[in-house]
Amino acid sequence: MFDNKDQSRTSLSELGEFGLINHLTKDFAVKQSSTVKSIGDDAAVIDTKGKQLVISTDLLIEGVHFDLSFMPLKHLGYKSVMVNLSDIYAMNAEATQITVSIAVSNRFPLEALEELYAGIELACAIYNVDLVGGDTTSSTKGLLISVTALGLADADQITGRDGAKDGDLLVVSGDLGASYMGLQILEREKQVHKVNPNSQPDLEPYSYLIERQLKPEARRDIIDLLKKIEIKPTSMIDISDGLSSEIIHLCKNSKTGVRLYEDKIPLDPQMINVCEEFKIDSTTVALSGGEDYELLFTIAQTDYEKIKGNPNFTVIGHITPEGDGMNLITRANTSIPIVARGWNALSNETED
Amino acid sequence: MFDNKDQSRTSLSELGEFGLINHLTKDFAVKQSSTVKSIGDDAAVIDTKGKQLVISTDLLIEGVHFDLSFMPLKHLGYKSVMVNLSDIYAMNAEATQITVSIAVSNRFPLEALEELYAGIELACAIYNVDLVGGDTTSSTKGLLISVTALGLADADQITGRDGAKDGDLLVVSGDLGASYMGLQILEREKQVHKVNPNSQPDLEPYSYLIERQLKPEARRDIIDLLKKIEIKPTSMIDISDGLSSEIIHLCKNSKTGVRLYEDKIPLDPQMINVCEEFKIDSTTVALSGGEDYELLFTIAQTDYEKIKGNPNFTVIGHITPEGDGMNLITRANTSIPIVARGWNALSNETED
Numbered sequence: 001m002f003d004n005k006d007q008s009r010t011s012l013s014e015l016g017e018f019g020l021i022n023h024l025t026k027d028f029a030v031k032q033s034s035t036v037k038s039i040g041d042d043a044a045v046i047d048t049k050g051k052q053l054v055i056s057t058d059l060l061i062e063g064v065h066f067d068l069s070f071m072p073l074k075h076l077g078y079k080s081v082m083v084n085l086s087d088i089y090a091m092n093a094e095a096t097q098i099t100v101s102i103a104v105s106n107r108f109p110l111e112a113l114e115e116l117y118a119g120i121e122l123a124c125a126i127y128n129v130d131l132v133g134g135d136t137t138s139s140t141k142g143l144l145i146s147v148t149a150l151g152l153a154d155a156d157q158i159t160g161r162d163g164a165k166d167g168d169l170l171v172v173s174g175d176l177g178a179s180y181m182g183l184q185i186l187e188r189e190k191q192v193h194k195v196n197p198n199s200q201p202d203l204e205p206y207s208y209l210i211e212r213q214l215k216p217e218a219r220r221d222i223i224d225l226l227k228k229i230e231i232k233p234t235s236m237i238d239i240s241d242g243l244s245s246e247i248i249h250l251c252k253n254s255k256t257g258v259r260l261y262e263d264k265i266p267l268d269p270q271m272i273n274v275c276e277e278f279k280i281d282s283t284t285v286a287l288s289g290g291e292d293y294e295l296l297f298t299i300a301q302t303d304y305e306k307i308k309g310n311p312n313f314t315v316i317g318h319i320t321p322e323g324d325g326m327n328l329i330t331r332a333n334t335s336i337p338i339v340a341r342g343w344n345a346l347s348n349e350t351e352d
Numbered sequence: 353m354f355d356n357k358d359q360s361r362t363s364l365s366e367l368g369e370f371g372l373i374n375h376l377t378k379d380f381a382v383k384q385s386s387t388v389k390s391i392g393d394d395a396a397v398i399d400t401k402g403k404q405l406v407i408s409t410d411l412l413i414e415g416v417h418f419d420l421s422f423m424p425l426k427h428l429g430y431k432s433v434m435v436n437l438s439d440i441y442a443m444n445a446e447a448t449q450i451t452v453s454i455a456v457s458n459r460f461p462l463e464a465l466e467e468l469y470a471g472i473e474l475a476c477a478i479y480n481v482d483l484v485g486g487d488t489t490s491s492t493k494g495l496l497i498s499v500t501a502l503g504l505a506d507a508d509q510i511t512g513r514d515g516a517k518d519g520d521l522l523v524v525s526g527d528l529g530a531s532y533m534g535l536q537i538l539e540r541e542k543q544v545h546k547v548n549p550n551s552q553p554d555l556e557p558y559s560y561l562i563e564r565q566l567k568p569e570a571r572r573d574i575i576d577l578l579k580k581i582e583i584k585p586t587s588m589i590d591i592s593d594g595l596s597s598e599i600i601h602l603c604k605n606s607k608t609g610v611r612l613y614e615d616k617i618p619l620d621p622q623m624i625n626v627c628e629e630f631k632i633d634s635t636t637v638a639l640s641g642g643e644d645y646e647l648l649f650t651i652a653q654t655d656y657e658k659i660k661g662n663p664n665f666t667v668i669g670h671i672t673p674e675g676d677g678m679n680l681i682t683r684a685n686t687s688i689p690i691v692a693r694g695w696n697a698l699s700n701e702t703e704d
Contacts, residue, residue, distance in 0.1 A: 036404060040605070041512050042442040042589055043408035043503070048400040052388060056395035057485055057500060059453045063492040090394040101411045101498060133409055140415040146453060146498040148409060151395070160393050237394060253392070 009109035021136050023110070024117040028124060028131045032096045034152065035130045044132035046097060046150065052158060054151040056087035062142035070186045073112055075214045076145070077119025083240065084149035085127055085218040086293045090238035092159040092223060093151035097132045098124070101146040103139035116145075127220060157232065159297070164235040164254035168298040170317040171233075171307065173222045175266040176243055177282060180289025181274045182206065182213030208270045216293045222312060223295075229306045233297035244287040245340040246296050248326060254298075257320035260338060262330045264316040287328075288341040362462035373488050375462070376469040380476065380483045384448045386504065387482045396484035398449060398502065404510060406503040408439035414494035422538045425464055427566045428497070429471025435592065436501035437479055437570040438645045442590035444511040444575060445503035449484045450476070453498040455491035468497075479572060509584065511649070516587040516606035520650040522669040523585075523659065525574045527618040528595055529634060532641025533626045534558065534565030560622045568645045574664060575647075581658045585649035594640040597692040598648050600678060606650075609672035612690060614682045616668040639680075640693040 015023055025039050037045035046053075060066060060080050068076070081098060088095040100120060104113065124131055129149075185206045192199050203210060219238075226233065235254055237246045243265070251258050265286050275282040298319055299307070307313045317329075326338040367375055377391050389397035398405075412418060412432050420428070433450060440447040452472060456465065476483055481501075537558045544551050555562060571590075578585065587606055589598045595617070603610050617638050627634040650671055651659070659665045669681075678690040 036507075037510075037512060041514075042439040043406045043445070043501075045443070045510055046405040046407065047507065048403075048405055050402060051400075053398040053400055053405055053502075054395045055398065055449075055451065055485060055500075055502070057451045057453055057487055057498070059455055059487045059489050059496075059498060061455050061489060061491055061496075064455075064490055087394040091397070093395070097407075099407065099409045099500065101409055103411055103413050103416075103496070133407060135409055135411045137411050137413060138416055139413055141493045144411075144413075144455070144496065146409070146411060148407075148451065148500045149395075150405075150407070155388075155399065158389075158397055160389060162393075 009111055012104070012106065012108065012110055012113070015110065020110075020113070021134070024113055025131060028121055030130050031124075031128050032130045034096055035132055038130060038132045039134070044097070044099070046132070048152055051152040052155045054088055054091045054093040054153060054158065055148065056084055057146065057148040058083050058087070060145045060147075062144065067190070068143070069190055071214060073115035074119035074122075077116040078123045078215055080145045080147050081120055081123035081127070081129070082216050082218045082293060084147045085129065085220070086238040086240065088149050088151035089218055089220055089223045090236050090295060091151065091153065092157050092226070092233065092236060093153035095127060095129050095149055095151045095220070097130045097150040099133040099148045100131060101135040103137045103144040105139050105141055105143070108143065127218065159233050159236040161235055161237050161250050161253035164250055164256050164298040164319045165300070166256060166319055166321050167301055168234050168319040169301060169304060169315050170247070170258060170260065170296070170298055170319060171313050171315050172239070172243070172266065172294055172296050173219050173312055174292070174294040175268045175271065176239065176292050176294065177285035177289045178209045178212040178268050178271045179216060179291040180285050181271050181278070182209035182211070183291075184278055185209055185274065186213065206270065206274065208268060209274060213291065216291065218293055219295050225312060231299055231303050231306055233299055236295060236297035239292040239294045239296050240290060242288040242290040242341065243296065244338050247338055248340050250296065250298065251326050254319070255322050257322050257324040258317055258326045258338070259320055260317040260328045262328055264314060266314040266316075364456070364458065364460070364462055364465070367462065372462075372465070373486070376465055377483060380473055382482050383476075383480050384482045386448055387484055390482060390484045391486070396449070396451070398484070400504055403504040404507045406440055406443045406445040406505060406510065407500065408436055409498065409500040410435050410439070412497045412499075414496065419542075420495070421542055423566060425467035426471035426474075429468040430475045430567060432497045432499050433472055433475035433479070433481070434568050434570045434645060436499045437481065437572070438590040438592065440501050440503035441570055441572055441575045442588050442647060443503065443505065444509050444578070444585065444588060445505035447479060447481050447501055447503045447572070449482045449502040451485040451500045452483060453487040455489045455496040457491050457493055457495070460495065479570065511585050511588040513587055513589050513602050513605035516602055516608050516650040516671045517652070518608060518671055518673050519653055520586050520671040521653060521656060521667050522599070522610060522612065522648070522650055522671060523665050523667050524591070524595070524618065524646055524648050525571050525664055526644070526646040527620045527623070528591065528644050528646065529637035529641045530561045530564040530620050530623045531568060531643040532637050533623050533630070534561035534563070535643075536630055537561055537626065538565065558622065558626065560620060561626060565643065568643065570645055571647050577664060583651055583655050583658055585651055588647060588649035591644040591646045591648055592642060594642040594693065595648065596639040596690045599690055600692050602648065602650065603678050606671070607674050609674050609676040610669055610678045610690070611672055612669040612680045614680055616666060618666040618668075
């Protein structure tokens, strides 16, 4: 589905800016009834029909957020959309529109941008989102993608980071840390390939991890499921920077503490195996790896019966009074403070 | 107002990403009653109160869209906002919120970003707009600013590019070409400065042109004025790429032709003088210079009495059937087709 071996090349300057936008977006169909005016005017127009609008934006930069030596452009387009939709779902809203701006250096031919937009289009189709605007410009170096996502929700359905209460359960969807280990695999293969360009890596044992890194999915299904089982989380956030960083956001905004249980953190068996292979602690990866795009939320204890036994959800802890602090209860039953580390700290540790 | 001689420097890494966002945005007050949730969650929340939402986005890249050797960061912040608000006003909407994402290389200290955000804050204060979100990341090279602007309007007040009718008058606000000539002055001074770093340029004769380039204003006053005199334009666009390019957009989208009269195009005397100094044709600059951020719109002939004699408006032509084409009627009374040229073509011509 994501393959394109066509090697023909068309220079961007043949099209000009407006020709380029038209060319890249001509097959994007309007799917949302709220989209009144899409690409082709000074601005897009959206009829919110009495709902509240939710808006989020992210910037992805070559060499900082992605490496085109192992990230296919179609995947990159898809992932750029996911990263933003994930923020909209984390507000318990329906994602409805996106704008996409790109800056490209002249080393990219038209066919490369077509691949990028094919990934964006696939994401829009699967998640029922309209591309309604953007900007296309040249850059002095590399590729840069700026996505803004819009969503709609009834005012009383929106979940912020600030609603967690003492006694609430801390719940996470899916499993954690796989995306980070997928990136480690890809970076290792890149180094091997540099030394021996003819090496044929067997990536099959790592397929889940690599998919989590290259083609993550935003958890719209979780939002739909929560609605179906009639749970409105008291607070919610998506996991982009790593579990510990997101827990700290929830607690600080809600003015609470938390007890997080190490043995409850959901890890995929493939992720555990690869952590052993890399001699890296799997809990550290789950806490600080990032790019999982799972949803982390709190629910009232009275809602526990509704999620009990559901494989989509794992209760990993509970909310405590602010004065009790934010603590990880380890497998050895000791309590250690949760600290935000994110990418930098983890990279340093890996290099130790 | 725009001076800051403080030379102290704080490294960005001392703050971290979240600390940086908090630090830069802590003094931004919420002004719009539609802003429900601002910076500090996965997404911002906006209550549109039954109005339609208008959204526009632009990307500004160092070395492509601005040159920090003569563009102070505070001006750059201000201009980044203006460029986007201009698109919202061109839809006949009220600008209400913006998001700002920046990518910076580590050559920028905190104080530089504070200057940038001081300009953004000033723009927000003057134009009554809330900063509600964004993303802050590192770049491998230079500074990059992505602004998305939101606006609200009653559905029946929105003006697109597609409503011009045969017989409508073509009207422009302000004067054209000054911003482009301001840029020529600044680039000339940069070259002089390279040769003789002690030269003290007298820029007083060029003050209007330089202000148009460094600190343009979006024409919210024109939108207010049109409402006051009870004119709803049949079509409207803002002039960012140059008059000819924007006229072509209006005509193509409206499926009309146009007759544009060279002798009616409003030019500032300072701009005419500098065009003579640079031996460049002032009409060419007005047609292709760009960055004027004036509004170009069409009105029904029956509305003519309402704008007659108003110094804010100049009637520069009229709409014709599509088959008659898009033509410039020169001072010598010959008719030549209007072609889009924009920056590139003009730069080439200047270099001839």
